[in-house]
Amino acid sequence: MAVTSVTSADGKSLTISIVGRFDFSAHQAFRDSYEKVIPVPGEILVDMKETTYLDSSALGMLLLLRDHSGGDSSQISLLGCNEDIRKILTISNFEQLFKII
Amino acid sequence: MKILIADDNNTERLILSRVLENIGHEVVQAEDGPTAITQFDNHAPDLVFLDVLMPGYDGYEVAEIIIKESTRPWFPIIFLTSLTEASDLAKCIDAGGDDFVSKPINRIIIKAKVDAFERIINLYDTVAEQRERIQFHHEHLVQEQEAAKKIFNNIAHRGCLESDNIHYHLSPMSIFNGDLMLAAELPMGGMRLMLADFTGHGLPAAIGALPASEIFYGMTTKGFSIPDMMVEMNTRLYNVLPRGVFCCVIVFDIDSLGHRLTIWNAGAPDSYLIDQKRNSIQLIHSVHLPLGIQSPQKFEINCSEFEFTEHHKLIAVTDGIIEATDHNSEMFGEKRMLECIKNASTDMSICDKLLSEVGIYCGELDQADDVSILEVGFPGKSNMAVTSLQDSTVTVSGTSDSVISLRLRGQSLGNFDPIPMFLQTLLACKELMPHRARIFTVLSELYNNALDHGVLSLDSSIKNDPQGFAKYYQQRAQGLKELDVGFVNVSVDHRPTATGGELIFELTDSGSGFDVEEIVKKENQNYSGRGLPLLISLCDSIEYLEDGTRVQAIYRWDHDDIRD
Numbered sequence A: 001m002a003v004t005s006v007t008s009a010d011g012k013s014l015t016i017s018i019v020g021r022f023d024f025s026a027h028q029a030f031r032d033s034y035e036k037v038i039p040v041p042g043e044i045l046v047d048m049k050e051t052t053y054l055d056s057s058a059l060g061m062l063l064l065l066r067d068h069s070g071g072d073s074s075q076i077s078l079l080g081c082n083e084d085i086r087k088i089l090t091i092s093n094f095e096q097l098f099k100i101i
Numbered sequence B: 001m002k003i004l005i006a007d008d009n010n011t012e013r014l015i016l017s018r019v020l021e022n023i024g025h026e027v028v029q030a031e032d033g034p035t036a037i038t039q040f041d042n043h044a045p046d047l048v049f050l051d052v053l054m055p056g057y058d059g060y061e062v063a064e065i066i067i068k069e070s071t072r073p074w075f076p077i078i079f080l081t082s083l084t085e086a087s088d089l090a091k092c093i094d095a096g097g098d099d100f101v102s103k104p105i106n107r108i109i110i111k112a113k114v115d116a117f118e119r120i121i122n123l124y125d126t127v128a129e130q131r132e133r134i135q136f137h138h139e140h141l142v143q144e145q146e147a148a149k150k151i152f153n154n155i156a157h158r159g160c161l162e163s164d165n166i167h168y169h170l171s172p173m174s175i176f177n178g179d180l181m182l183a184a185e186l187p188m189g190g191m192r193l194m195l196a197d198f199t200g201h202g203l204p205a206a207i208g209a210l211p212a213s214e215i216f217y218g219m220t221t222k223g224f225s226i227p228d229m230m231v232e233m234n235t236r237l238y239n240v241l242p243r244g245v246f247c248c249v250i251v252f253d254i255d256s257l258g259h260r261l262t263i264w265n266a267g268a269p270d271s272y273l274i275d276q277k278r279n280s281i282q283l284i285h286s287v288h289l290p291l292g293i294q295s296p297q298k299f300e301i302n303c304s305e306f307e308f309t310e311h312h313k314l315i316a317v318t319d320g321i322i323e324a325t326d327h328n329s330e331m332f333g334e335k336r337m338l339e340c341i342k343n344a345s346t347d348m349s350i351c352d353k354l355l356s357e358v359g360i361y362c363g364e365l366d367q368a369d370d371v372s373i374l375e376v377g378f379p380g381k382s383n384m385a386v387t388s389l390q391d392s393t394v395t396v397s398g399t400s401d402s403v404i405s406l407r408l409r410g411q412s413l414g415n416f417d418p419i420p421m422f423l424q425t426l427l428a429c430k431e432l433m434p435h436r437a438r439i440f441t442v443l444s445e446l447y448n449n450a451l452d453h454g455v456l457s458l459d460s461s462i463k464n465d466p467q468g469f470a471k472y473y474q475q476r477a478q479g480l481k482e483l484d485v486g487f488v489n490v491s492v493d494h495r496p497t498a499t500g501g502e503l504i505f506e507l508t509d510s511g512s513g514f515d516v517e518e519i520v521k522k523e524n525q526n527y528s529g530r531g532l533p534l535l536i537s538l539c540d541s542i543e544y545l546e547d548g549t550r551v552q553a554i555y556r557w558d559h560d561d562i563r564d
Helices: A024-035 A056-068 A083-091 B010-022 B033-043 B059-069 B086-094 B107-155 B202-221 B226-240 B333-342 B350-362 B365-370 B411-415 B419-426 B430-455 B460-464 B466-482 B516-523 B532-538
Strands: A002-007 A013-022 A043-047 A051-054 A076-079 B002-006 B026-030 B047-051 B077-081 B099-102 B166-169 B179-185 B191-198 B247-255 B260-266 B271-275 B280-284 B304-307 B312-317 B373-376 B402-409 B487-496 B500-509 B541-545 B550-558
Touching: A002 A024, A013 A024, A024 A056, A043 A056, A051 A083, A056 A076, B002 B010, B002 B033, B010 B026, B010 B107, B026 B033, B033 B047, B033 B059, B047 B059, B047 B107, B059 B077, B059 B086, B077 B086, B086 B099, B099 B107, B107 B202, B166 B350, B179 B202, B191 B202, B191 B312, B191 B373, B202 B226, B226 B247, B226 B260, B247 B312, B260 B271, B260 B312, B271 B333, B280 B333, B304 B466, B312 B350, B333 B350, B350 B373, B402 B411, B402 B419, B411 B466, B419 B430, B419 B487, B430 B487, B430 B500, B430 B532, B430 B550, B460 B466, B532 B541
Parallel strands: A013 A043, A013 A051, A043 A076, B002 B026, B002 B047, B047 B077, B077 B099
Antiparallel strands: A002 A013, B166 B373, B179 B191, B191 B247, B247 B260, B260 B304, B271 B280, B271 B312, B312 B373, B402 B487, B487 B500, B500 B550, B541 B550
């Protein structure tokens, strides 16, 4: 598991990439990836092209990210989810909260 | 440190003693093997120097006895030897020694070795002390958990989960892995069940389960519908759970009178509705975010309705079973799960079959610890018995002489379920408690007739096949949504009589009425419809007036009914 993040040149969007399993072990790294970015960027992309697995604690972490970036007014996209991850997101109906691309 | 020196050579023993005493250690001496053992027993030293060659027992033998007798996890022994052969030196270590010093001794080397050993001894002592402390805390924690579990089990009790129509598996440590299974009888017969899975483990999950259980049992016995109950539960969980903790849930009612399953899946894996007669399986998908995520203002719930008879079974699971892995970390998955359910034979419950399959798949049954499975069949019809009153005093109290009347119009018909409110007010008269199942049934049958067939003009004959069943409830939901005119008037007149009391239910609706005689004829052939045979059997009289737009039913109760 590795979490990296990049802020766009204009500071308006943040891309967080997760490689490998996205579970509780990513907790601190995932939080650090957005909590230290001030001001909170208007748009957040979570790149999951190289994420292999996602568990319910990862869903919780996504909710924390959503809360941090404005709750209902947040704009968060989940990019490149594989089929298994998409399935987990669908079961929980997370498409109501995140843009799944 | 206290150090024992065993050496038959007086000079060498004295030199070593002096060296050790000079650097601040206490020394005990022995000049042969047997004395070394006695001194060891009497003085309990921290470290021993042993000459290899001694009268009585030699150094190797003394080392063996000391190691056996010592109560410490590790006891340091340093051999003193004038031997120089590598094999002799190696033997010192084989015999249980930790180091050796060649004679004649060198002060600097002795001091360095003793200092090093002192550090190791301190490390061992620290580890032992910490282990003791950890063990103490662990025992304390286990005790606390046991006590917490008792409290938890009293609040989140299993209700009627032990009924004949239910098979289930729930890990004994389920509280602390966040799975919760609840079951309660519905006031008008049938059951309500809930399988919930809180994210995370341990205390946060267990704490979240408490308000959920209280709401479940409290609102179910009061006759609240699933949507009303889940709105309440979501609001509570939204307020108490920290962001990022949520609760996946499957909740369903089996209405044994209407042969109806009302189900809602929020974030849990598919449930399986099995029709054994038609040999078909219907998957019930999650249709909502888990509880505790959506703010109360945005929370909306739409249940699905299915036919449910003696030939039906429902299987609900949490993600533990699907995510159980084999030794290659491959998950059990939904495909295997569905196969297993399809191939289930009748001599074993599906729950047991799934458990054994997962056990075989994982290679060890320990894995099945995180698995929760709920299998529910038809609960059988309630006999609508008048139950006995727990408090045997028979006095007339509460609302025994009263009229409650309510008129619901337009949108309110879809938004508000008046039955729990009526029931609660009526049951303020404690003598009616034993009759609650009957009163609930009469009132809800009459009200649903007025709403479904009166105001919404739905035809219950379409419920005769499974597709029609779903269609009926879709039409009903649609009708209620679009409703802006129409009304139902409900009035319950409670009057005391010489021996008890009577309840006069009177309902009027804005529908166009119906042919009473025609319906009575049809009712005898089919379970769907207005439930007239049931109403007739429960009430002392029932009468349709004004072309079926007005109904009056009388339920009489007697103090004598209550005495068992």
